[in-house]
Amino acid sequence: MNKNGEQEQSFGNEGFIPEDTPNLQDEASAAAELSGDADIVSETDEDLQKRFDKLNDMHLRLMAEFDNYRKRTIREKADLIKSAGEHILTGLLPVIDDFERALENMQAVGESDAIVEGVELIYSKFMSFLAQQGVKPIEAIGQPFDTETSEAVAIVPSPEKELKGKVIDCVQTGYMLNDKVIRHAKVVVGE
Numbered sequence: 001m002n003k004n005g006e007q008e009q010s011f012g013n014e015g016f017i018p019e020d021t022p023n024l025q026d027e028a029s030a031a032a033e034l035s036g037d038a039d040i041v042s043e044t045d046e047d048l049q050k051r052f053d054k055l056n057d058m059h060l061r062l063m064a065e066f067d068n069y070r071k072r073t074i075r076e077k078a079d080l081i082k083s084a085g086e087h088i089l090t091g092l093l094p095v096i097d098d099f100e101r102a103l104e105n106m107q108a109v110g111e112s113d114a115i116v117e118g119v120e121l122i123y124s125k126f127m128s129f130l131a132q133q134g135v136k137p138i139e140a141i142g143q144p145f146d147t148e149t150s151e152a153v154a155i156v157p158s159p160e161k162e163l164k165g166k167v168i169d170c171v172q173t174g175y176m177l178n179d180k181v182i183r184h185a186k187v188v189v190g191e
Contacts, residue, residue, distance in 0.1 A: 082134070082178045089135055090182050093175055096130075099123045100173075138174035140167045140185045149174055151184040158190025166190055 103123060106116050130136075138149050144166050145152060153171055158164045167187045174185025 083180065085133060086177055086180075086182060089130065089133060089177060092130070093183055096123075096126065097172065099126065134178040135175055135182070138176055138181070138185045140170050140174065140187050143167055145187070145189045149176070149181055149185060150187045152189045153186045154188045155191045156188055163190040 099119070099122070103116070103119055106119060140146075140150050150167065151174075156168065158166075158168065166189070167185075168190045169188040170185055171188065172183075172186040174181065175183045
């Protein structure tokens, strides 16, 4: 410092360096530390992004599995409701067969009209109840033989050319419950 209170500048081997100028070496080392921290932060960002992607993928898969489970249980419940009484309805099918035989025999013997009419009324009510439950008879006579709905008990020479491969007679009526065969029709097929 001189007499006026001003700072003196030193000139030497180092050249002119003001005292308040920061050291370049300190700046370079600080910059290196900051860039190292930036690399660590960017690596951490990449790790976090990978972890996020992995967790997001797991979440999406879990949601898809749950949605599939939900749909499957709804479908199973609907199937159970549709075929809930299948066992009971299948047990009633021989009763229908007996009704049909009784009606045929009553008409063949010549029973009184009142008795035949009463049995036909009971039979029609019974068939309408089964129809409400989803049971319907398989129409087989005159149709092409279908192994999905019918079972061939006999093959006979067909009386006409157009009946070849078609059902000529039905020995036992088949029934379906909501598009599912609960009893195959036993039929005679023309050859």
